[in-house]
Amino acid sequence: xxxxxxxxxxxxxxxxxxxxxxxxxxxxxxSYEVIVVDNASKDESVAAIKxxxxxxxxxxxxxxxxxxxxxxxxxxxxQGRYVLLLNSDTIVQPDTVQTMVSYMxxxxxxxxxxxxxxxxxxxxxxxxxxxxxxxxxxxxxxFGFSKLFPDRPRFNQYQLGYKDxxxxxxxxxLVGAFxxxxxxxxxQVGGLDETFFMYGEDIDWCYRIKQAGWGIHYHPATYIxxxxxxxxxxxxxxxxxxxxxxxxxFHRKHYISHYSWxxxxxxxxxxxxxxxxxxxxxxxxxxxxxTPLRAGQPESAEVKMEVRS
Numbered sequence: 001x002x003x004x005x006x007x008x009x010x011x012x013x014x015x016x017x018x019x020x021x022x023x024x025x026x027x028x029x030x031s032y033e034v035i036v037v038d039n040a041s042k043d044e045s046v047a048a049i050k051x052x053x054x055x056x057x058x059x060x061x062x063x064x065x066x067x068x069x070x071x072x073x074x075x076x077x078x079q080g081r082y083v084l085l086l087n088s089d090t091i092v093q094p095d096t097v098q099t100m101v102s103y104m105x106x107x108x109x110x111x112x113x114x115x116x117x118x119x120x121x122x123x124x125x126x127x128x129x130x131x132x133x134x135x136x137x138x139x140x141x142x143f144g145f146s147k148l149f150p151d152r153p154r155f156n157q158y159q160l161g162y163k164d165x166x167x168x169x170x171x172x173x174l175v176g177a178f179x180x181x182x183x184x185x186x187x188q189v190g191g192l193d194e195t196f197f198m199y200g201e202d203i204d205w206c207y208r209i210k211q212a213g214w215g216i217h218y219h220p221a222t223y224i225x226x227x228x229x230x231x232x233x234x235x236x237x238x239x240x241x242x243x244x245x246x247x248x249x250f251h252r253k254h255y256i257s258h259y260s261w262x263x264x265x266x267x268x269x270x271x272x273x274x275x276x277x278x279x280x281x282x283x284x285x286x287x288x289x290x291t292p293l294r295a296g297q298p299e300s301a302e303v304k305m306e307v308r309s
Contacts, residue, residue: 002030003101004078008070009038009088013045015227016088020053023086028098033057033079037070067176068192068201075191083186085202087177089227090117099222100180111185111214112206114174116165116223124165125226129218130173131157132207133247135259135267142274171218172210176202177226185214193253200246204253240278 005023009016016036023034037059038046046060059073075083082104086092096115104113117128131137137157140146149155156162163169179202189208192201206216256264 001033001079001081003032003082003084003097004074004080005032005034005084005086006071006074006078007034007036007086007088008067008074009036009041009045009049010064011041011043011045012088013041013043013048016045017048017052019086019088019090019092020049020056022091022093023097024053025094026092026097027094028101030097030101032097035059035074035078037061037074039064039066039070066194068194068196072191072194075186078183081183083181083183085176085179085181086224087226090177091225091227092178093222093224096222096224100219103217103219103221104180104182107215107217109215110182110217111189111209111212112174112179112181113217113219114171114178114180116218116220117175117178117226118223119226119228125175125177125228126159126161127175128178129160129163129165129171130175130203131160132172133158133203135255135263138247138267139270142270166220168217168219168221171216173203173206174216174218177228178224179205181205181209182214185209185212188212195249195253196246200249240275 007016007019020034020036026032034053034055035057036049038049039061040063046058049056049058057077059070059077061070061073065073071085082101084097084100100113100115104110107113114128117125119125133141134157140155141158145155146159146161150161153162160171189205189212191205193204194201196204210216255267259267
């Protein structure tokens with residue numbers, strides 16, 4: 001088996017069905033399997049997947065295990081030379097599988113690779129090629145310096161806004177919505193860290209992959225469409241909490257020993273401040289309003305957050 005495609009589903013039935021259809025429309029010479037892990041959805045996702053895609057290897061969890069643990073369940077039974085993490089709210093192009101697996105075969109020094117990820121409006125999903133969130137990179141990003149100076153590498157260490165999104169190059173981080181990882185690499189570094197329940201697990205995985213000596217490339221020769229969540233309504237407290245907790249967990253795990261107590265205190269203070277500001281901003285949003293991203297899919301605006309929860 002060349003490729004194992006892992007999709008985690010949580011109450012995103014139609015999006016997942018659309019994603020699966022795009023996968024099975026792939027034009028590729030490589031053999032692949034599709035593993036869907038359902039985190040106790042209540043929208044009849046399991047029945048619909050079984051009916052429309054009986055060839056899918058479906059794991060139906062009795063409760064919501066989180067994004068990282070669900071993917072690890074899939075990895076445990078994956079038979080492919082490569083494993084692809086693919087969000088349920090994405091659409092792959094017919095050439096995506098062929099292009100990306102070929103690229104990995106041509107570069108045996110790579111542990112992981114990602115393609116271009118675009119949003120429904122055609123803009124780049126900037127999370128698809130990032131630098132590591134060091135204290136300085138996080139500060140410039142969190143407090144708007146990267147937007148003020150988009151072409152300055154110093155202020156764009158995280159989102160790499162100064163780099164051409166149409167060129168191939170090494171990066172620190174990919175996005176969990178599309179991450180193609182070598183099975184040999186997974187055996188060496190392990191799966192996703194389940195301490196990260198909803199956010200940050202992709203950055204942590206990339207960090208461990210690079211620490212183990214593997215390369216990571218952004219390769220925009222193909223693309224996927226990501227119907228990324230962008231709701232204008234209030235978000236549950238847990239969503240905001242887990243987003244900021246992931247920052248704290250990552251820094252504590254990888255950076256705390258490399259910086260002085262003053263820098264670490266500043267980082268934790270910054271995370272706390274950003275958390276409080278996010279809560280305040282969320283409180284001001286209308287409770288019932290949202291902006292659907294797909295016609296006929298009123299729930300899709302929360303997809304990014306829901307699938308990771």
